[in-house]
Amino acid sequence: MVFTQIEFFIFLAVVFLFVATVKGNETRKIFLLAASWYFYAYWDWRFLGLLLVSITVDYYIGLALERTACAKTRRALLLFSLIFNFGVLGFFKYFNFFVTSLAGMLQPLGLNVSTLSIILPVGISFYTFQSLSYTIDVYSGKLRSCRSFTDYALFVSFFPQLVAGPIVRASDFLPQLETYRALSKVRMIEGGRLLVLGLFKKVFIADHLARYVDVVFSGAGLFDMATTWLAVLAYSIQIFCDFSGYSDMAIGIAKMLGYDFTVNFRMPYLADSISDFWRRWHISLSTWLRDYLYIPLGGSRKGRGRTYFNLMVTMLLGGLWHGAAWTFVFWGGLHGAALVISKHYSLLSGERGLRAERSLAARFAGWAGTMFIVAIGWVFFRSQTFTDAALILRHMFLDSTGIAWYSPFAIGVILAFSAYYLYYVFRPDRASALLFDNIYSPFVLMSMLWLTIMFYPKDFQPFIYFQF
Amino acid sequence: MNRFFPLGLFASILIVWLSSALFMDSIPTCTWDPAIQDYAPISGAKYVFRSEGRGETVFGEHGIVGGAGYDDPTTGVVAIWGDSFVEAFQVPDGHKMSTRFNEIWNSLNARPLRAVSIGRSGFSIANYYFSIPLYRKIIPNIVYNVVVISSLRDLLPDQSDFIGCSFISSPDYAFIKAPPPGKSLKRLFLIAKQFMNRTGMQYLYYAYVDIMIGAPGKKPLIKNLRFMPGVRSGSGSGEGASRDSVIDRAGFKFIVDKMREVSDVPIIFVYLPNVPSLHDGKIVTRDVNSEKMKTFADVCSENGIIFVSMERRFNELFRSARKFPRGFPNTVPGVGHLNEDGHRLVAMAIADAIKEDLYGIHSN
Numbered sequence: 163m164v165f166t167q168i169e170f171f172i173f174l175a176v177v178f179l180f181v182a183t184v185k186g187n188e189t190r191k192i193f194l195l196a197a198s199w200y201f202y203a204y205w206d207w208r209f210l211g212l213l214l215v216s217i218t219v220d221y222y223i224g225l226a227l228e229r230t231a232c233a234k235t236r237r238a239l240l241l242f243s244l245i246f247n248f249g250v251l252g253f254f255k256y257f258n259f260f261v262t263s264l265a266g267m268l269q270p271l272g273l274n275v276s277t278l279s280i281i282l283p284v285g286i287s288f289y290t291f292q293s294l295s296y297t298i299d300v301y302s303g304k305l306r307s308c309r310s311f312t313d314y315a316l317f318v319s320f321f322p323q324l325v326a327g328p329i330v331r332a333s334d335f336l337p338q339l340e341t342y343r344a345l346s347k348v349r350m351i352e353g354g355r356l357l358v359l360g361l362f363k364k365v366f367i368a369d370h371l372a373r374y375v376d377v378v379f380s381g382a383g384l385f386d387m388a389t390t391w392l393a394v395l396a397y398s399i400q401i402f403c404d405f406s407g408y409s410d411m412a413i414g415i416a417k418m419l420g421y422d423f424t425v426n427f428r429m430p431y432l433a434d435s436i437s438d439f440w441r442r443w444h445i446s447l448s449t450w451l452r453d454y455l456y457i458p459l460g461g462s463r464k465g466r467g468r469t470y471f472n473l474m475v476t477m478l479l480g481g482l483w484h485g486a487a488w489t490f491v492f493w494g495g496l497h498g499a500a501l502v503i504s505k506h507y508s509l510l511s512g513e514r515g516l517r518a519e520r521s522l523a524a525r526f527a528g529w530a531g532t533m534f535i536v537a538i539g540w541v542f543f544r545s546q547t548f549t550d551a552a553l554i555l556r557h558m559f560l561d562s563t564g565i566a567w568y569s570p571f572a573i574g575v576i577l578a579f580s581a582y583y584l585y586y587v588f589r590p591d592r593a594s595a596l597l598f599d600n601i602y603s604p605f606v607l608m609s610m611l612w613l614t615i616m617f618y619p620k621d622f623q624p625f626i627y628f629q630f
Numbered sequence: 631m632n633r634f635f636p637l638g639l640f641a642s643i644l645i646v647w648l649s650s651a652l653f654m655d656s657i658p659t660c661t662w663d664p665a666i667q668d669y670a671p672i673s674g675a676k677y678v679f680r681s682e683g684r685g686e687t688v689f690g691e692h693g694i695v696g697g698a699g700y701d702d703p704t705t706g707v708v709a710i711w712g713d714s715f716v717e718a719f720q721v722p723d724g725h726k727m728s729t730r731f732n733e734i735w736n737s738l739n740a741r742p743l744r745a746v747s748i749g750r751s752g753f754s755i756a757n758y759y760f761s762i763p764l765y766r767k768i769i770p771n772i773v774y775n776v777v778v779i780s781s782l783r784d785l786l787p788d789q790s791d792f793i794g795c796s797f798i799s800s801p802d803y804a805f806i807k808a809p810p811p812g813k814s815l816k817r818l819f820l821i822a823k824q825f826m827n828r829t830g831m832q833y834l835y836y837a838y839v840d841i842m843i844g845a846p847g848k849k850p851l852i853k854n855l856r857f858m859p860g861v862r863s864g865s866g867s868g869e870g871a872s873r874d875s876v877i878d879r880a881g882f883k884f885i886v887d888k889m890r891e892v893s894d895v896p897i898i899f900v901y902l903p904n905v906p907s908l909h910d911g912k913i914v915t916r917d918v919n920s921e922k923m924k925t926f927a928d929v930c931s932e933n934g935i936i937f938v939s940m941e942r943r944f945n946e947l948f949r950s951a952r953k954f955p956r957g958f959p960n961t962v963p964g965v966g967h968l969n970e971d972g973h974r975l976v977a978m979a980i981a982d983a984i985k986e987d988l989y990g991i992h993s994n
Contacts, residue, residue: 203859604638
């Protein structure tokens with residue numbers, strides 16, 4: 163079940179009806195857990211078992227970690243959690259990738275390993291990382307283990323964020339489950355605003371842009387320069403609206419139910435450096451990678467060379483997390499290289515991150531350079547193969563011949579986005595008005611809702627991050 | 631609740647109205663026409679199309695487009711028959727194949743001819759068989775019947791999604807005309823549709839169709855709802871797959887004989903192959919139905935019917951100008967209905983065929 167299906171809204175209505183009528187916290191949590199498992203089973207009930215096993219393993223590891231003082235045992239428990247979670251993720255998501263990639267090397271050794279017909283369980287990348295953050299935090303003493311199986315299971319399975327994030331931290335969410343949170347009109351309205359905004363971004367903008375982007379990218383090299391650039395810019399907006407739209411809906415629904423998730427996107431296309439971009443894009447993932455990969459590797463504490471190495475490893479694995487393909491790894495590597503260069507430059511020039519000292523021209527140049535790198539990165543992120551990516555890049559910079567196809571909708575969206583972002587730069591308070599009580603927001607939000615309903619796509623477009 | 635909510639809600643309705651006016655298609659409004667024994671668009675009705683291309687179509691009497699002046703006895707009429715490709719809501723009237731033909735023909739020093747379009751979405755060969763004699767009474771000076779075949783399916787028997795008339799193969803080949811649907815609520819629906827068109831509320835109609843009836847080839851939303859946990863499966867075909875159907879030389883002969891039976895003027899079949907097209911990221915220039923259509927062309931030739939295939943002209947358009955004869959900026963190039971270039975090429979092909987027939991002038 164996805165958030166843009168009619169069935170989901172019927173499901174949501176039933177959930178709200180129950181939550182509104184039930185007063186006990188425990189009963190409410192058990193109901194939400196059952197609803198979340200139904201939500202997951204709707205996609206494929208066979209993989210509900212995998213989710214339950216993952217929950218059970220890490221719940222008991224969490225308890226054992228707190229009860230055991232022996233360092234060796236605690237390390238072993240953590241190692242078991244890591245191996246189990248990464249093992250499950252690795253098998254379902256990366257087995258065929260590694261077999262295909264290594265086939266050339268294995269064959270001369272007489273090893274013929276064939277790929278398997280494996281279905282990728284939806285949301286596995288998200289709930290695996292979420293579970294790991296719990297066991298690692300308990301191991302490092304940052305978090306007490308959860309005593310309630312219901313609470314822990316709900317933390318992992320909570321339906322608004324189960325299948326495509328945001329990656330919620332146990333330290334943020336588990337305390338919220340301890341107390342009863344009555345539904346409130348204010349939270350319903352605030353959450354409802356986010357839900358409508360997210361729906362508009364995903365259904366009206368992202369799904370309609372996808373029709374254009376999919377054709378141009380599948381016919382890489384057939385289209386002229388302007389069309390290719392238009393498709394790349396359109397994809398930049400599509401992926402933002404698709405993913406941030408889903409996050410908005412998840413955060414909005416959780417808020418309506420009484421729970422708070424942290425913001426996952428913060429105007430990423432206003433970033434004036436690549437590190438700033440990663441402080442604004444998929445914040446729950448970037449902070450997870452920072453806290454559980456980059457910092458344990460040493461972060462920036464072990465000298466310049468090691469810092470650059472840590473950055474590259476983090477971004478390469480971050481790229482691999484997005485998909486089992488070398489193009490995703492390359493995308494991660496591109497961002498890693500950009501981060502390294504940016505870090506090196508800032509160390510050399512002694513800026514120490516004090517952006518306020520940079521001139522307007524320098525910030526504009528930083529913004530333009532960052533957006534250029536991000537757009538090029540998206541070419542690899544979206545392309546199925548390096549050959550396709552190379553064809554797209556060739557038609558962006560070198561080859562102007564090809565079919566001309568200038569989608570009026572794509573042009574309109576890009577112009578509207580640009581105008582909004584420009585407005586935001588000069589009047590951030592006004593541009594953010596949509597999410598607050600004022601004269602504009604009901605008009606804009608209701609218009610968004612009508613447009614979404616009126617132009618609802620006839621065919622199903624999955625969320626991009628579902629595949630991760 | 632925000633105290634500005636009622637104002638915002640009212641103001642947002644204006645957005646809905648504006649969006650309908652600019653971006654939504656008109657609702658088709660038809661009425662029973664006893665002269666043609668079928669439903670036809672209301673005379674004078676303007677149909678706006680925005681979902682594919684950007685066109686405006688004004689219907690004349692009996693659903694004829696471009697029909698002003700067709701009753702001039704000194705001017706022969708070229709009746710262009712077809713389905714949605716001739717109905718051509720996607721292009722403005724000034725760019726439809728009948729109008730383009732008139733522009734081309736008027737520039738020649740030739741016998742005065744005027745083309746009109748008689749097309750309806752869902753029509754097939756059986757519909758033309760039953761309609762030609764009826765329109766002959768309305769337009770006595772038809773001198774050519776041009777039948778546009780948008781795909782091989784138009785000639786195949788036993789198809790389930792054509793409207794009004796059927797071509798069956800069992801027990802023998804035959805054209806069947808279905809009785810008209812009940813008219814009791816039609817008048818009420820017609821008034822409602824006209825009201826929605828005038829007030830920019832087409833979205834209500836299309837929402838009703840999507841939810842309760844289903845768009846062509848798709849189930850209604852209400853029958854697609856699923857609440858039971860499922861099992862992940864591979865991607866389906868999405869839209870309903872077309873029925874497998876075959877036709878042999880005898881079937882083509884049947885079609886040709888039947889068409890000659892009802893048309894006392896020369897017949898021209900114009901075939902629109904689906905090339906060039908974009909498929910899986912590649913340009914396809916070879917028509918998959920070329921063998922079958924060659925057989926049909928041979929049967930036409932043997933029976934004194936002119937057959938024109940647009941394959942060469944369409945591919946030449948792409949070779950020379952990197953343009954497709956189908957598709958629009960707001961859809962996908964190479965997919966869907968004919969665009970203005972496609973209509974222009976078909977008009978040229980019809981003019982060339984008539985020139986050759988009348989004066990023996992061959993064109994490249």
